[in-house]
Amino acid sequence: MNPKLELKIQNLPQLPGVYQFKDSTGKVIYVGKAKNLRNRVKSYFIKTQPTNPKINALVSKISDVEVIVTQSEVEALILEANLIKKLKPRYNVSLRDDKSYPYIVITNEPFPRVFSTRRIKSDGSRYFGPYTDAYSLKQTLKLIRDVFMVRSCKYYIDDETITKKKIKVCLDYHIKKCGGPCEGLVSREEYNKMIEQVAQLLNGKIDDLVGHLRGQMEKLAQELRFEEAAVLRDKIKALEIYTSKQSVVSIEPVDRDIFAVAIEDEDACGVLFKVRDGKLIGSQQFFMTGAGYKGEDEVIETLLTQYYLSSDYIPGEILISQNIEEADSIEKWLADRKGMPVKIRTPENDDEARLISMCKVNAKYHLDEFRIQKIKARGEFAPNVLRQLQKELRLDRLPRRIECFDISNIQGSDIVASVVVFENGKPKKSEYRKFKIRSVSDKPNDFASMFEVIQRRYSRVLGEGGKMPDLIVVDGGKGQLSSAIKALENLGVKEQPIIALAKKFEEIYFPGIDQPQSLPKSSPALHLLQRIRNEAHRFAITFHRDIRAKRTFSTKLLEVKGIGEKRAKVLLSKFGSIEGIKQAPIEELEKILGKSIARNLKEFLEKE
Structure with missing residues (x-):
């Protein structure tokens, strides 16, 4: 010092x-x-x-x-x-920014609006959330719209606006979704009483709200105002259906927040279960950084202070998984904010211990998900099957990027090749490529074809400053592997991990080893190699069929009087297939071929 x-x-x-x-x-x-x-x-x-x-x-x-x-x-x-x-x-230990999650806001206006937002402003508005479940948010907003006549327009409405009648009632008023505050059809006092009921719902105090509405309904019924009573009855029914979907976790109608945390290295996740009137109404997750070497009690203490710093509602009881040093200070602070005592404690019976345990399980699950996403973002995540493949093939590095080659031909005609790319065990179709083999034309020669496609593929990769894959797989046996290695050596590529996978017995050939090796039939690593090989085969076959179909189609077109190779190519390019030409209007064909030849073509296709 x-x-x-x-x-x-x-x-x-x-x-x-x-x-x-x-x-x-x-x-x-x-x-x-x-x-x-x-x-x-x-x-x-x-x-x-x-x-x-x-x-x-x-x-x-x-x-x-x-x-x-x-x-x-x-x-x-x-x-x-x-x-x-x-x-x-x-x-x-600090909470990560949760601005990406939406809130429900009650605006600070003479006639407040209620909507979802991701932006929190210090303007006196009340925010409820964050909502980590988008479906829950939508359902809550729908319930508010169904039960309460809250305005949905974006205008700022005050007494001056109403007096000057700057805004007219919209469709919502006519379909009884809004009380019409813009024209003074509902008083500010009455409208804001309704907004307080919305706040009750958002705080989970639905039983209190239902009790209040039921009292109003009974009073209206006694006064023979049955239509108004029926409106309240429908609101009560909607609220009861909503609350019936919530889990009952306590016989007593208590309000309680339940906290538990999971910690791993520098990361931590806290989960909050919100219990209102004895029912679990929802949960929230909070991710924290800087938790390394901190005890569970310290992390919980940080979570409580950070959460209640901005929380709109404080229950009378807070249940935590472990005692904290500053419990008395936090209780005094929260009691001052709430205006009545707040108790922070640990579980005292089996039911409470079960809830804490469930909360901890959720915290561990969300923390694992969070850490996986972090690893993925850094590009370090790899499925277990890749680690197993690395072990089985004795590779120096993890085969994150695998490229697989396949040759396709029928009796030596239209020889094509394909390469498919898999990253982290998943296909990356945007990087699939197909090749027409140029060096072999008279009879099938898979070895020469493999040599050509490997050389073409990686001469371009190296020429553009790209990286070689972690593993090359060729479909075939020892001959195809030797041709691929020779092509790589010609390009100056040495010590490149490469294998061949033979279809017949699913044997694997390694460079420099005469005898093929076998993996257990149940091996996930073998299943991944098979999947990659089959995808390369499918892609090559599809390309081969396309070329053969176009060649056959082009040959048929040449049988039509007046159509040569040039016109056949134009037709293929514009309409794509026989069916496309068949369906094409005669006027379109006449523009390309003229009336006489177009008529000949139509007649030919009808015969075909």
């Missing part, structure tokens, strides 16, 4: 507050809270502490410390959460 920093730490106040560690560039790398700032900051530099690689790395980079004194531990807690969210220091 440098003398300047040591002196600064010795003079820190013994009061609650927040400390910020900075590196040599002045960047904040860690934010923490403390009941006693001097003691807490000094503790980082005590060498008798147990070794923690992450703390050691943090301490080695500390060049300065800045503190903010607060009046209480609760204030320190809130300030720490805000600073972490704002600064995202490298060594803190």
